[in-house]
Amino acid sequence: MTPQRNTGAGAEAELPEYAGQYHLDSCLGSGGMGVVHLARSTSGLRLAVKVVHAEFARDPEFRGRFRQEVAAARRVSGAFTAPVVDADPEAERPWMATLFIPGPTLSEHVKRNGPMPTAQLRRLMAGLAEALRDIHRVGVVHRDLKPSNVLLAEDGPKVIDFGISRPKDSELRTETGKLIGTPPFMAPEQFRRPREVGPAADIFALGSVMVHAATGRGPFDSDSPYVVAYQVVHDEPDLTGVPGSLAPLVLRCLAKEPEDRPTPDELMRELRSVAASYDTQAFIPAQRGRNDAPEREPSGVEPVPAPRRRFDRRAALATGALALALGGVLTGLLWPGDDGAPTVKKSGTPAVSAGFAAWRAKPAGKSSGMPQCVHAAGKLLCLRSGVAFALDPANGSLLWRRAVAEERTSYAPALSGGLLLLPTNGSRRVVALDPASGAPRWQRDLPAHTGIRFAGSMLLVTGTDGSVTGVAGASGDTKWHRRVSGRGTPFLASYDGDPLAYAAATSADGTYTLVTAVDPGTGTARWEARLKGSLQPIGSQNGSLFLLAVDPASGDATGVVRYTPASKAVRRAALAVPLTAPQTDVRGDVVHLLAAGGSLDAVDLGTGRRLWHVETSVSRGSAPVASARHVYFTAPDGRLLAFDARDGSLVGQTPPRLGTRAGEVASALPAPLLVDDRVYAASPDGTVFALNGRDPSAW
Template identity: 70%
Template sequence: MAPQGNTGTGAEAELPEYAGHYRLESCLGSGGMGVVHVARSTSGMKLAVKVVHTEFAKDPEFRGRFRQEVAAARKVSGAFTASVVDADPDAERPWMATLFIPGPTLSDEVKRNGPMAPDQLRRLMAGLAEALRDIHRVGVVHRDLKPSNVLLAEDGPKVIDFGISRPKDSELRTETGKLIGTPPFMAPEQFRRPREVGPAADIFALGSVMVHAATGRGPFDSDSPYVVAYQVVHDEPDLTGVPTNLAPLIVRCLAKEPEDRPTPDELMRELRSVAASYDTQTFIPAQRTRDVPGAEPKEQLSRSGRRPSRRTVFVAVAVVLTLAGVLASVQWLGGGEDATAKSGDKPTAATGFAGWTANPVPKAEGPAQCSYGAGRLICAQSGTVFALDPADGALMWRHSVAESRLSKPPAVEGGLVQPMVEEGRRLEGLDPASGKARWQRALPRHHGMQITGGILLLTLLDGTVTGVDASTGDTKWHLRIPGQPTPAFVSFDGDPLAYTTNLSLDGLSTRVTAVDPTTGAVRWDARLSGNLVLVGTHGGSVFFLSTNNLYGDTEAVVRYTPVTESSRRVKLPVARADVQATARGNTVYLLASTGSLDAVDTVSGKRLWNLETSVSRGSVPVADDRHVYFTTTDGRLFAVDADKGRLVGQTPARLGSNSGTVTGALPSPTVADGRIYATAPDGTVFAVTSREPSGW
């Protein structure tokens, strides 16, 4: 094959025939940073390969930024992006190969066919919201979401081009000469304080992208990038031509202040449609849906007489099975919502605990996130932290955190309740008896927060970590963790250490660092083979899921013992998609998005059992000595026999009146003192006994 021609001159006039082992076949497009080619692997797999322009290949700082792009793209699930197959940031001409995704960019689609129809817009917004949730939850901020970086694939939109601004796309630069984005799709804070840009900037960009998709122009339009910048910071957006049912949500996305914008989870809930990866889009027959004022009519299955597509049939069957499962569970338990145990019901003879259902925040959107501590059930929901009496669900106190977004259930550490703030202006420790603040301190912009051993671990935007005493709010230490550029800590009950991981640039190994939270000192550090995700610890060993770099499916469970530096890999018979997992003792329980639940013994190296639950999506499971528990998108709580892998109980569905609402986050149930506490999309918190799940 002859070298590909290019519109450039000099060194760029002829492009390379190969990038690594990948043969370049044709040019997909050329941008300010490089050229993207259609390529083939040795086995014939079709790929898209980005090859950097020669002028930037000579810049060491740019190479560093390109490495950052590769690392960011690898961290994000391939469900919403073009999965990275291979890369070489150190090549003479740095390159990155991703799976080829057939389909136009949003920019090309609107240019060729004009603005999108309302139903297409709603599906696009739901898909992008879910993509951003997937991107943000691994600590990545895209910073340059725009129509040309959205691919319209058959199974939903894909977000591409991570972390690299295009020098020739705009004249706007920071004072060091580096671009900070593409002006029509940048958030106000990207102009005002570019070093403090967080996930909310991507939400602003999503709003601008949606206006473009709906009208063919942006919410702020001018031939001058400087005028656009002024409009973004000071003017109200022009939403002329945007469908009325989407306009209020897009207005919220385009709020000037980051804290006023919705999260991806909130967007998905309010859109009342399910993103493509959940396989329950809007193919629900109209007679099974409820009319919602101001909402679009529900889509119906094809009546055209044409054979429906395989995807349509699959989605329709998935919905019918989900509905059938809900009806079956209600019938099995002897009724619908009325069958739920209420506070005051007669206790069962076997347990002496009647169970209860509470609705502590009546107008709450989505499920509460709860944990158990100080003899109370401590929850966060809709801008409120509250405590419930675990015996009967009575409300003990409420505390407003309306100006903050909480990413995890509150924790009780250092004798105080600690709200886990994802975005907000202050940290505080609350008295578990009254809910009153015992200390408060300003909260800097941060990437993540975790708490263990009485210490709050804050990872700041520059990658440094601050240890905050949970009992006083005082700073105990502030430092960088060697080998971990932006640590995202996890911790596990009964383990005094905090852990963070970092995937290598080639995706073939993972660096694991264990940190003492009281001092920030590294207790041990190891580089292990594979793309690994921490899921638990026990007896001095650490457990991981090993994922496939190409598709992100879980292929194995890995047990690593740092004292002996030994590891054991337990391969699964079949790779599992979108796995949520937990460890109890030496056993790891894995729940896939398809409903497949596996139990793996990390000592014997065997899979103990498998159960097909028919659940389309579940929470991270939890376990005690007898059962494994998890919740589902319709509010059911499941119990599975931990020894035999049999379903032994489930509660009725708790969707409430808004049965079409998407539940973006699925909080795990809480196990304490022989009871299970769980939350549901209808806003309720409920408790059942763990001893007799068959009687739920």
């Protein structure tokens, strides 16, 4: 089969030219599980052909799911769905061809045109009720009805994508710990009793879809899926903006108990009584430009709202507690606890190199708390509540352990001047240990309201008066003390492999930032640059400094900047939408940004454009870490996630490991450590683990 190249965002590097007898003309959309192509039959009939990603085609479990999707789609083919024309779930790359239906998805339409008027909402609701009636009549429950799965055709709405649908008599059960569906459009029973989900769940989803069509948002709204899940189960829906003639009916659809919701037939009767002049004419979407072709989104892919709503900080504070409350569904199975002794368990993940196998260790017994680790001196050197320890990176065995007076610092330990420096006592003290044995070497108390930064062999301590003190890591002695530049407490940054530290001070009006490159050993300035805008250093690569541009008023990130001091060249790239509190990583010219709300973006400063964007549904994740193949980060529930560096698709994740502090939210999560092809990470239950970075799909 001759591959065709497709360099579009989100597309696979190589795509098949044919699916069965159908020539694949162009890519309509790409998601986590497959790619949807526009194709033509030999008679010229236009088709939408879904082709499974190669990596999932090798997974027997996924093949079983795809076979069921094909079977469900065939059972419901009718006036309100996209009819199945052909399929081959047993092919090397399984595929399914449905009739191509021109028209935007509901999510596209609302994004471009805003909320629908009342008459269109009535027709939409009636059309979806009829579609669900026909779907349920053949014994199928869709389970993922959402705006991106509703096509607005000229003759009425069409329900598409039966990727997670289930026949009511299916023997295929939801696996323990897996969340099946899209949280803002899921019914309470999908979180509480996922094995008992019936047709009424689709009616609840219809109510949520109607709120979205009427207002542009959902009835339960947050950037955190955990918060949305809690709201769906416990809170009343927000129907602000829903027309008064439809609000009571929508509210009935959103009843917490399945038996309290109307059936599709009852919905249609109610709609006829709501408006005697009910209009059954077709829904005709607004006209689109010639180049404005619809994009089909495979299951699980939602368009990004524009402009993106600000992250709900209250949701961030509640995320940990809600994850515990919903742990039976959202968190899966945790590893068993131990008897207080350090444990090391081997995994079956393929070895990265000779002598290495994936492992996990819990060096601090039954107590929990997320360890902060650094890979240095041939060891994993870690700090966790009340204890410091060293692990062998090859197998996770405990090398030494020592009690320390640590009170949940957000700073990771560092190797400086040949010693392990630990911020302890709420970062009011620094303790130096011998990395070989854990024996103490020196300690130093710090003034209140100071910041610290490890840079090479030095500890840099910033004061509120704008001064910086250079402390030798080897001895704890003060080597220099001076005011660097700017106003107030300077923002200091340093990066592995870069001999300099960077102080950034933004002007009072936010119009410019003074960046100073400082020699950590002496405190002298190597160079200084006055750059436009409010900027924060985020990384350095190949002699260039990378910075994040932020809005002085909101604090949201608006762009990324590359400054090359040798040539004084400045390159800027604006973000498509502002991002709230993004964590960042720089590799080459590519900046990866994980926003507080869960969106992950890759921006290439070589070309000045965004490479890809994906919604991860992870609130307040760690800083991402990128290799040539993958982008990794840690979630607050302890999962390690891996995304394809080419297109942003999710390629692997570990189980959640919340531990006994599931009701707490860490102020900062440690980023994974990438060493060659190994990935080291930690979780809230106190576990440290190592995995094969080459094959995240095996996690």
